[in-house]
Amino acid sequence: MFDHLISEAQLGRFYSRLKSLGFEKIRPYAKGTTSLIFCARLxxxxxxxxxxxxxxxxxxxAREAEIIRAVEPFGITPPLVAYGVFEGLEYLVREFAEGEIIFHADLEKRHIFEIVEKTALLDRLGLxxxxxxxGKHVIVGERVWLIDFEKSGWRKPKNLTSAMAMVFLNDNHISRRVRKKFGVDRAFLGEMREEVRNYKRTGKLxxxxxxxxxx
Structure with a gap:
């Protein structure tokens, strides 16, 4: 999976480093624009x-690790396990977010409330x-997790409004599925837009x- 992105020799050395730290069953998982992603057991x-x-x-x-540590006590994202540097390359380890991305998940009402809870909490933290x-960074399972804070920042937040746009207000695969499942009509969406505007003005949920x- 990573053959054209990292040499076999360097990958072998990275695996050896991880094994020396107690990691087992290490295997490639996915690749991002800035990272190679592995899953393992520890x-x-x-x-x-x-x-x-x-x-x-x-x-x-390093910055992402600091952010995860800051929000970790609130149960928004899985806990950080480790941060380090290997041959000049940063690496970050966190617990696995069990579930599937919201794009594929069958959302229940409790999941929607948890999305509201966690995105509103991020807003209150100013992150x-x-x-x-x-949608790729919202994982839905027994719990809802928000993952990958690589591009996050301590700036004016818009987490909850972005989440409600994704789940209800915009026209996309997720919103169409949610609207159909819950029988959401135009009147409901109109009220949703008004409540989102009210939240932006007052912060009240x-x-x-x-x-x-x-x-």
Whole structure:
């Protein structure tokens, strides 16, 4: 999977480093624009390992690790396991977010409330994830997790409004599926737009939560 992105020799050395730290069952998982992603086991837990791609000049994992540590106590994202540097390449390890990306998930009402809870909490912390609306970073399972804070920042946040646009207001695969499942009509969407505007003005969630309780 990574043959054209990292040499076999360097990959072998990286595996050896990980094994020396106690990681087992290491295998390629996916590749991103700036990272090579592996899954593994550590202390009976599944973990994700992100290694900076050798062809990427961006070094964001130290900053991402700091952000994960900051939000970790609030249960928004899986806990950070480790951060390090291997042959000049950053790597980050966190616990695996069990579930599937929201694009493929069958959303239940409780999931929608949890999305609201966690995105509103990020807003209150003053942290903007920056990639909520795309859906790839919202994992739905027994719990909802927000992952990959590489592009997040302590700036004016718009997490909840982005999430409601993705789940209800925009025309996309996720919103169409949710609207059909819950029988959402134009009147509901009109109320949703108004409640999102009210949230942006006041920061109050009560109207939005009341609306969602009618699903």
């Amino acid at each position: 202390d009976e837990k599944n973990v994700i390992i992100k290694l900076q791609r050798p062809d990427s000049p961006r070094q964001n994992f 903007d994830h920056g990639q909520i609306q795309g 009560s109207g939005l939560l009341d609306l969602l309780s009618r699903l």
